Amino acid sequence: MARENERLNATFDGFQKRSGLVVPFSWQKIELAIDRAVDEVSRKHSIAKNEGLASKVTGQVLLQLNAPQSEFHVHADESGKRIPKIEDVQDLVEIVLAEQGETLVVAAYKRYRKQREIARRNIRVRSGDANGNIDVTDAGLLLVESSSNNVNLPWDRKRIVKQILDKTDLSVELAINVAKSVENRIIASDMGIVGTTLIRELVNNELMERGFSHQLRDLSLYRISKDYLENLMFTKSTENSNIVNNNPEAVNLGVAELVLKQWALDTIFSPEVKRAHDTGAVHVHDLGYPTRVYCSSHSIEYVKKYGLTGLINLNTSSSPARSASVLTGHLNTFLASMQANYAGALGIAYINILYAPFLVGMNENELKQIAQELIFNGSQNAFSRGGQTLFLDFNIHTGVPSYLKPVPAIGPGGHYQLRLKDGSIVELIEELRDETVSGYKLMDLYYDDPEVGKRLVLRELADEKEGTVYDPAVAENLNERGEAIVTYADYTQEAQDFCRALLKVFGDGDANGRIFEFPKCDFHVSDETYEDPAQFAIFQEACELASKNGSTYFIFDRDEVTLSACCRLRTTISDSRMLKHPECMRFCGFQNVTINIPQASYRAAHTGGDVVKNFFDELDRTM
Known part of the structure; x- marks a missing residue:
């Protein structure tokens, strides 16, 4: 019988579901549905199961679907394909069973069909809006839990099928089977309303049971436990020391980072990098900011020349500053707007030199006032990334480096x-x-x-x-x-006087004498610092500041032209045009990764042989 069924099965080009979707024709599914009805009759009435009935009825159904004289004969469509419909096949099964005198089996079969129909009509899914639209905020279709309007939509299994096909490389038939299994589980649970989160979990569980665990990466669900969220509400996270207190923005950051870290490891990085991070072989910094680069060094010359224009997250524009105070305000706004694009620090190059054209004629007290305004504004700009203070680096120099001396200076109003x-x-x-x-x-x-x-x-x-x-x-x-x-060589005195003023403010600290954690005082030392007595005197003041409160970060410019940001990231400038146009001067640290050297040593010690060689081999493999 099975061989004959296979022969007849081959004469059909597919099987049309209620949704209109055409899938490969399978006589085994017809036989399985009949066999379930036979099983139910056997259990319910405590009679022996008719083992051959399902196979026999299936064979007769296939014969009538193929017989030209039968009213259930499947005719070829316009394209020449013979595709029976599910409702016709189920009706024919009931007729054949009735003709065989199997009234109990017919009743069980019809009851199962009716239960399925009622269940499909009664199940509702919490997702989307009243019009059935799914916003991108809700992450799309049935397989993602709505985070907004909790309204009931009619159950539609083909949405599960579509999402599986869109997100995986599984076949149509397998996607339908998975969706059907999920539907059966929901119907068996007797639930009237089901959330889309549960649906996704059921799909993932079904795929796992069928051995398709590699497909789960495309259907991953990122969730936050209630305990974690409540702890975040009432307790400050210890992950970021720059966030000084718990606040609503810090809660938002904690939620976002937890989700984005999981997404970044699953989506951006390879499985090897993910495993290395998860096992501690390396630490990929700032995983909570996968859409941002790490850090960048900027030039205030750009702000001097163009004002505040072209910043996509500002709705208004400002013309170039004509005073040091306005320039400080522009710089503060520029840094705050830039912070949305970076996970780490923002560095400002040559700050005392590029400020110099705005400081002509100022006395010591006036210079200190400008320095206070600059440093206090930078240290108290705590409005982004969880309400933390901006991570800033102010690069200052003992004088005007030789390569900047012939560069035309940009003065007030953005003019040469x-x-x-x-x-x-x-x-x-x-x-x-x-x-x-x-x-x-x-x-x-x-x-x-x-x-x-x-x-x-x-x-x-x-x-x-x-x-x-x-x-x-x-x-x-x-x-x-x-x-x-007019070049920057003409402003050597102003640059040096402003450098001294900045050092004094860093030394005084805030109103309570507390040191400024940010902006950092990145103090550059070059050969010229030691050769020029005036510059060396400023260098000694920086050393005194370091001994007083440790504010000074000494940067030795052995490569002459060096920009710094983020404590340990440096770059050397070799582009001559960039040096002649400091408004173009900037660099970016794209990502920061730390290698766990102690763990590499531990692994090397357990591999046998030359431990030192193994250690360096481990480092090479890790990198």
Whole structure:
């Protein structure tokens, strides 16, 4: 009988479900449904089971589906395919059973069909909105628990099928089988309303039982226990020491980090990296911020030149500052807006040097006031990432490094400046030519001379070796007039005086004498620091500050041009154009990973042989 059924089975091109979905035709499923009805009759009426009945009836059903003279004959459709419908097959099963005189089995079979129909109609799913729409906030379709409107939607098994097919590489038939098994479990549980979280867990459990555990990664469910959430509400997390107290923003961060850490390990990193992190071989820092890079060093020259424009999370714009106080306000806003894009620190390069054009003519008290405003604003900007203080690095120097001395300085209003023959300083007009070097347009500077009109005072030219150079003819003409472009060499005294003012504020601490944890005082030391007596004197003041409260972070610029951020991340600048245009100067530390060296030593000691060699091999494998 089974061989004949297989032959007849091959004559069909599929099987149409109630949803309209066509699946491979399987006579075994027809026989299984009949056999369940036979089993129920045997148990309910305490009679012997008719073992051959299900197979016999299935064979007769297949014969009638294939017999041209039968009213249940399956005709070919427009495409030439013969696809029976589930309702027709079930009706035919009941007719054949009745013709065999199996009234009890017919009743059991019909009762099972009716129970399935009622269950499908009565089950509701808590998800989505009243219109059946699923918002992206609710994470999509049946398999994710709605986090907003708890409304009842009709049960629809094909949504489970669709989600399985979308998220895994399982076949259509297997997806339908899994969805059907989940539906059977829910019906058997006698539940009238079921949450989508439970549905997903049932799907995952079904896949696990069938040996498809590798597919669970695409159907992962990230949840938070009630105990964890309640502890987070009333107890400050100890994971981040920069968050000084428990607050609503810290609770939000704790919830977000717990979920995003799991997602990052499952989605972004390879299984090998995930295992290394989970077992402590390495520590991937800031897993709770998978959509952000680690840290970055910026140049205040950009803020000086362009003001607050082009920042996508600010709805308003500000023109370039014309005073040191306004510049500090711009910098504070810039750093706060940038913090949304980084998991770690934000560094500011050459802060005392680039502030210098705004400090001309200020006395010691005025400089200290600006330094206090700058440092206090930076230390008290605690509005993001759980309400923690901004992780800031202020890079300060003992003088103007030789590579910055010839760089045109940007003054108040975002303008380059020209010193006239009489010593007065005037603002210049910047124009960019279409000619480019490494993608950057070359710059011309003009002075709107009241006597002769607009005249060229600086022109950048492309140079194969240097990248860009200044037009010597324009420079010679300027020299003949007794004029000069104002450069940072002209602000050496202001830069050094402001450096001293910053050191004094770092030494005084806050209103209670407490040291400033942020911004950090990244103090740069170079050969020029030791060669120039004035710079060496400032260096000694920094040493005194270090002995007083430890605020000084000494950075030795052995590579001459060095930017720093995040305690231990440094980079060397070799782009000559970037040095001539500090507004372009920035770098990013993409990710921070720590290797567990003690664990590597432990593993090496248990492998046998040369322990030292094994240790370095372990480090290589880990990296």
